[in-house]
Amino acid sequence: MTAALNPAEPVLATDRARRGGRAGKRAGGSAAFEQPPFRQLKIPFAPTKIISDDELESIHLASLRVLKEIGVDVLHDEARAIMKRHGADVREGTERVRFDSDMILELISHAPAEFTLHARNPAHNVRFGGNNLVISQMASAPNCSDLDNGRRPGNQADYRNFLKLAQMHNILQTTGGYPVEPVDIHPSVRHLECIRDLATLTDKVFHIYSLGKERNVDGIEIARIARGISREQLQDEPSVYTIINTNSPLKLDIPMMEGIIQMSGSGQVVIVTPFTLAGAMAPVTVAGALVQQNAEALSGIAFTQMVKKGAPVGYGGFTSNVDMKSGAPAFGTPEYMKAQMIGGQLARRYQIPYRTSNVCAANTVDAQAAYESVFSLWGAIQGGANFILHGAGWLEGGLRCSYEKTILDIDLLQMVAEFLTPLDLSDDALGFNAIESVGPGGHFFGTQHTQDRYKTAFYSPIISDWRNFETWAEAGSPTAMERANRIWKERLATYEKPYMDPAITEEIDAFVAKRRAEGGAPTDF
Amino acid sequence: MTAALNPAEPVLATDRARRGGRAGKRAGGSAAFEQPPFRQLKIPFAPTKIISDDELESIHLASLRVLKEIGVDVLHDEARAIMKRHGADVREGTERVRFDSDMILELISHAPAEFTLHARNPAHNVRFGGNNLVISQMASAPNCSDLDNGRRPGNQADYRNFLKLAQMHNILQTTGGYPVEPVDIHPSVRHLECIRDLATLTDKVFHIYSLGKERNVDGIEIARIARGISREQLQDEPSVYTIINTNSPLKLDIPMMEGIIQMSGSGQVVIVTPFTLAGAMAPVTVAGALVQQNAEALSGIAFTQMVKKGAPVGYGGFTSNVDMKSGAPAFGTPEYMKAQMIGGQLARRYQIPYRTSNVCAANTVDAQAAYESVFSLWGAIQGGANFILHGAGWLEGGLRCSYEKTILDIDLLQMVAEFLTPLDLSDDALGFNAIESVGPGGHFFGTQHTQDRYKTAFYSPIISDWRNFETWAEAGSPTAMERANRIWKERLATYEKPYMDPAITEEIDAFVAKRRAEGGAPTDF
Numbered sequence A, B: 001m002t003a004a005l006n007p008a009e010p011v012l013a014t015d016r017a018r019r020g021g022r023a024g025k026r027a028g029g030s031a032a033f034e035q036p037p038f039r040q041l042k043i044p045f046a047p048t049k050i051i052s053d054d055e056l057e058s059i060h061l062a063s064l065r066v067l068k069e070i071g072v073d074v075l076h077d078e079a080r081a082i083m084k085r086h087g088a089d090v091r092e093g094t095e096r097v098r099f100d101s102d103m104i105l106e107l108i109s110h111a112p113a114e115f116t117l118h119a120r121n122p123a124h125n126v127r128f129g130g131n132n133l134v135i136s137q138m139a140s141a142p143n144c145s146d147l148d149n150g151r152r153p154g155n156q157a158d159y160r161n162f163l164k165l166a167q168m169h170n171i172l173q174t175t176g177g178y179p180v181e182p183v184d185i186h187p188s189v190r191h192l193e194c195i196r197d198l199a200t201l202t203d204k205v206f207h208i209y210s211l212g213k214e215r216n217v218d219g220i221e222i223a224r225i226a227r228g229i230s231r232e233q234l235q236d237e238p239s240v241y242t243i244i245n246t247n248s249p250l251k252l253d254i255p256m257m258e259g260i261i262q263m264s265g266s267g268q269v270v271i272v273t274p275f276t277l278a279g280a281m282a283p284v285t286v287a288g289a290l291v292q293q294n295a296e297a298l299s300g301i302a303f304t305q306m307v308k309k310g311a312p313v314g315y316g317g318f319t320s321n322v323d324m325k326s327g328a329p330a331f332g333t334p335e336y337m338k339a340q341m342i343g344g345q346l347a348r349r350y351q352i353p354y355r356t357s358n359v360c361a362a363n364t365v366d367a368q369a370a371y372e373s374v375f376s377l378w379g380a381i382q383g384g385a386n387f388i389l390h391g392a393g394w395l396e397g398g399l400r401c402s403y404e405k406t407i408l409d410i411d412l413l414q415m416v417a418e419f420l421t422p423l424d425l426s427d428d429a430l431g432f433n434a435i436e437s438v439g440p441g442g443h444f445f446g447t448q449h450t451q452d453r454y455k456t457a458f459y460s461p462i463i464s465d466w467r468n469f470e471t472w473a474e475a476g477s478p479t480a481m482e483r484a485n486r487i488w489k490e491r492l493a494t495y496e497k498p499y500m501d502p503a504i505t506e507e508i509d510a511f512v513a514k515r516r517a518e519g520g521a522p523t524d525f
Helices: A053-070 A077-085 A101-108 A156-168 A187-201 A213-227 A231-236 A254-265 A286-307 A334-350 A367-382 A403-420 A432-438 A469-474 A480-492 A502-517 B053-070 B077-085 B101-108 B156-168 B187-201 B213-227 B231-236 B254-265 B286-307 B334-350 B367-382 B403-420 B432-438 B469-474 B480-492 B502-517
Strands: A072-074 A096-098 A114-117 A126-129 A132-135 A143-146 A150-153 A240-244 A269-272 A313-316 A354-357 A387-389 A400-402 B072-074 B096-098 B114-117 B126-129 B132-135 B143-146 B150-153 B240-244 B269-272 B313-316 B354-357 B387-389 B400-402
Touching: A053 A096, A053 A101, A053 A286, A053 A334, A053 B432, A072 A077, A072 A286, A077 A254, A077 A286, A101 A286, A126 A132, A143 A403, A156 A187, A156 A403, A156 A480, A187 A213, A187 A502, A213 A231, A213 A240, A213 A254, A213 A502, A240 A254, A254 A269, A254 A286, A269 A286, A286 A313, A286 A334, A286 B432, A313 A334, A334 A354, A334 A367, A334 B403, A354 A367, A367 A403, A367 B367, A367 B403, A367 B480, A400 A403, A403 A480, A403 B334, A403 B367, A432 B053, A432 B286, A480 B367, B053 B096, B053 B101, B053 B286, B053 B334, B072 B077, B072 B286, B077 B254, B077 B286, B101 B286, B126 B132, B143 B403, B156 B187, B156 B403, B156 B480, B187 B213, B187 B502, B213 B231, B213 B240, B213 B254, B213 B502, B240 B254, B254 B269, B254 B286, B269 B286, B286 B313, B286 B334, B313 B334, B334 B354, B334 B367, B354 B367, B367 B403, B400 B403, B403 B480
Parallel strands: A132 A387, A143 A400, A240 A269, A269 A313, A313 A354, A354 A387, B132 B387, B143 B400, B240 B269, B269 B313, B313 B354, B354 B387
Antiparallel strands: A072 A096, A114 A126, A143 A150, B072 B096, B114 B126, B143 B150
16 A cells, blocks of 8 residues: 655655655755645545445435426526526526436536646645545635634735645645635725735645636636646646535525636636535435535536536535524534535545535634544545545634634644555564564663654644643643644744746736726625 | 344334434433433444555464564463463463464454443443444543542542443443542452442443452452342353453563453453553554554453353454653554554454544643544544443543543544434435425525424534634633533532342442451552
């Protein structure tokens, strides 16, 4: 069993790194702290099937029945026209569209099972699909917080700080949108400023929001300039992605359809993700919510293939339950884990790359934040996720991006990555000679076998405090949250902007200036 | 896919409970709080193979080579004589014993793959082996703590409180030894007082420590009296268990061997668990530590079968890594998870029930305690554990049993149990009619489908705080630990002693009085 590394970065593919050693730890990222190298993660074992193939088929068939008999409301005129041309049941005077099952299955069969997302730094390209795993930073929080200054609305300074943290940490292989919404920038030009930052403060793949045609077109253009390639090359090389959240239940609105038309039409990546909260926008049963998730996802995915056959697309799962007392969404619950794992089974049935999330509903970085997140990661990894969005920073059901949670999540994700690293089972690692040399009643600390390996034998966590109680108490009994607070500040202080050809920087600046002068994207205020 | 419930309690096996409903929630435990019923848990999916069968074989073969070429030191004269009679290579003047591989494999083939552990309350019987999962309270902490009074050495009052919490919570199906060591009771009679409490304050299966023949014999006798059965019946009905931790590396000491002779000889359960910390008592490589774990486990398991063919026995895994800076044991690490999952693969190879743990190294009930514990549970569940020892309460690498961690773990374990409950995939649950009735753009809150189910649709966590930020902040921003603190006190206040026939109580008291008068177990102070 070997871990195939990203072919774009053979320099990091040392044997020690592949076999679980930590020799590559200092090869990537900032010089100021040690971390495992940037690498293409893979899930080396078979995902867990929590329901049988027959049971899976019952969800599949029920969702096809929903698309055929109930249908979805499509609010975008051109999209309905495209659907009609592809044989969907579209009738004059109504937005309702119904889909024949064979048509859906034929269309989605054109979606690629695996593809590369191209970053402006080719060493940060990632593979999406197969048994590859990609992890992104969190996205779209209206608020942010840290232990020193508390909770506050998103703003440009915090926005940039979070991008810097994503750039610095190899385990965050892409950004995921705006980690926090910088509400101090006017919406008409916010996307221009934000995408410029994404393209210059980081050299990783980024996401653009599908909030009207202009924003999609601008985002795609900045990604093209940043990579220094032609429009034709961009068509063949997916370089940005967008999340399309269907308007559950069963509604596809104008910005979504416009986003698919622009993105799929340009060969860029669409991840269709219904937000099907069981008991609110979807049936109260997990099975029913999954039927609806699957129907909505299939309709959106099929539409990407109507726009362009072979367009790269992902299947997103975001089914969870709500707190039936308050209606608030819950995450990292047993129901969420089941939905994650069955979502993976569905996506694999269609051979479409699968996206899920690392989420929680906690209000602070306490035990709840940790257990809901690790349960989410458990569901993701054992569910065969290809893409974990909201990988680092998520608190409060997504209403807040936290600096301390960012560091906690980076640690959790690095632990997961280490768990996924295949075990060294060489004769040397099996250690017969070491066991023989120590013998019954001896100790391994001083042996050559240990001395040769102890520095790199184990993952060294960022946050875990393994001091004994007395030493820990003398140090003021710091909690994990307090340790994370110290760490993000130390790390952020060492950020270095990734290199960009000055001609490209100039071209991006000129584009942003021109589009700002034109007024950016229209708003009604 | 159906969850077979414990046949001893058909009254709880309602269809709703089986299919994931919460109808049975109020059926068991104390009247003061809601909880899922006591039930036989099963892992309904295939465990994860993180290494291939060939790779597993390389560990298996290396451990057989250790037993054959290096051997183990056996400090107990009678045990060596028994081993010699069974064909082991035992030589005069040395404690070293070497084992032929075929002999080991032949012996362990007699160990049963699955058996029942009998509690004095038959509704609390549990199955060990197959795809059954049993969870116990933590064991053997020298200290305990709560948020109000801090950390303190174990004592009888806290010891009894923890037993009460174990009795009250259905998810803790057995106790696991002394949750905290009551050092205020003299060691000569401590086992008598402690086992009397185990047998009377709880009606679940309990553990006895193998610390000399007297303690084993006394524990077995109290278990027999508590069940009100004959010695002959006890021989056929395993009713107590003991953990035998080998003295790693490769040493089997006198109390361990004595424990196996008494327990296996009486048909009671032995769980052989090497404590193989990679880099300390075992090779620094996870593979090497597993080779040694397996060699030690096989030697102990083989010995149980020399004592009595068919004696019920478990394979225990406790391989983890150490903090290479301090030598302190680490738990819930990626290395620990790998060891847990490969431990499961090994145990299944031998068809012997598998025991692992829910452990962490945290000093307080913070994010670290939660993530290390959930990583441990992930390794346990996906590794196909049959028995999770130290299920609730464990902090500080086992040096402390915490009241707040007990409640946190109970919540985590209940969530795991809910995750393991097969999903309802009936037509009704698939919800086509509900989706149709709501239609695009509607809402499910008010539908009959939701109204019929919302009270029992989802697991209702004990600790998770899903209030919005403002409400939570107004309530004083309580952390999970603070919520757990409130909860254990509320719950403990509602404890009710389980019924015991007064004649049996009297018989236990008389036995304890007699043994106390005889001096209990000899000590050197």
